Amino acid sequence: MSGAKLLSCETRFRGRIVTGNIEVVELPNGQRVTLDIIRHPGGAAVVAIDADRRVCLLRQYRHAIDGWITELPAGKLEPGEPPLVTAQRELVEEAGVHAAHWDALGSVVSSPGVLTEAVHLYLATGLAPARQQPEAGELFEVRWLPLGDACRDVLAGDISDAKTCVGLLRAAARLGMSGDVTCAADRQRPGR
Numbered sequence: 683m684s685g686a687k688l689l690s691c692e693t694r695f696r697g698r699i700v701t702g703n704i705e706v707v708e709l710p711n712g713q714r715v716t717l718d719i720i721r722h723p724g725g726a727a728v729v730a731i732d733a734d735r736r737v738c739l740l741r742q743y744r745h746a747i748d749g750w751i752t753e754l755p756a757g758k759l760e761p762g763e764p765p766l767v768t769a770q771r772e773l774v775e776e777a778g779v780h781a782a783h784w785d786a787l788g789s790v791v792s793s794p795g796v797l798t799e800a801v802h803l804y805l806a807t808g809l810a811p812a813r814q815q816p817e818a819g820e821l822f823e824v825r826w827l828p829l830g831d832a833c834r835d836v837l838a839g840d841i842s843d844a845k846t847c848v849g850l851l852r853a854a855a856r857l858g859m860s861g862d863v864t865c866a867a868d869r870q871r872p873g874r
Contacts, residue, residue, distance in 0.1 A: 684710060699723070699758060722799035726768035727756035727845045729787065729853040730777055730806040737829045737850065738777045742822035752825075752835075754846045756801065765802035774812045777824055782808030787852040792844040801845045805853045829854060 686707040695702035701721040708714050730738040740753050757772035759765060766784060774780050787803035816822070827835075833854045835841045841850070 686710060689714065718796055720797045720799075722758075722797060723761070724759045724765070724799055725756055725801045725845075726759065726765040726772065726804065727754040727801050727849055728769045728773045728777075728781075728804050728806050729754060729849045730773055730779060730781060730809060731829060731853065731857070732809050732826065735829050735857075736826040737832050737853070738773075738779070739825050739827055739832060739846070740776060740822040741825055742820070751843055752841045752846065753822075753843045754849050756845060766804065769802070769804045769806070773806060775815045775817065776820070776822065778812055778814030779809045780812045781806035782810070785856065787849060787856065790845050790848040803845065803849045803852060805856055829857070830859060833859070 686709050689706040689708055691706075692704045693701055694704060699722065703719045703721060705717050705719050706714065707717060728738075732738075738755060740755060741750055742753050743749070744751050755772050755776040757768055757775070759768050766786075769784070770780070783806070785805040785807075787805055789800045789802045791797075791800050814824075829850070832841065832850050836847045836850050841847060
């Protein structure tokens with residue numbers, strides 16, 4: 683089976699970042715469906731690990747959830763901008779560091795039934811200070827936490843942002859720490 687065939691598209695909303703469409707498609711099995719689709723340019727997020735194996739996390743205020751959430755440094759892809767360039771820019775702007783080494787950790791989609799956004803994940807090491815340049819309208823605090831502790835927070839449900847959860851666990855696996863993280867999470871479960 684190949685991909686779906688777009689039969690019609692009606693844009694109902696065009697914002698600064700996203701577009702909201704009603705799309706009629708023919709699925710690979712021939713069935714016609716009408717879908718609400720939010721088109722987003724995508725983004726990039728960074729798991730920045732320092733020499734002490736601490737990860738940079740942001741405690742950021744997000745109006746959409748009416749509160750504070752723990753996230754990786756991340757941002758939206760600009761038109762024509764490769765994801766790695768976005769990740770490098772966001773790490774400097776938000777964390778105030780740049781990295782000598784970059785490894786791709788794949789991407790994550792948070793709600794593929796309605797949202798086209800894919801966030802490209804990167805592991806950044808070899809960190810050095812840079813001048814932090816947060817964008818207007820961003821409200822966050824930078825925190826450095828041992829990577830193992832951050833992963834345990836993911837497994838305990840204390841970190842809930844999808845890109846952050848996936849990024850932290852993939853970075854731990856890449857760095858050979860996944861066994862330590864899951865064993866520690868098992869010890870934290872009630873009844874153990």
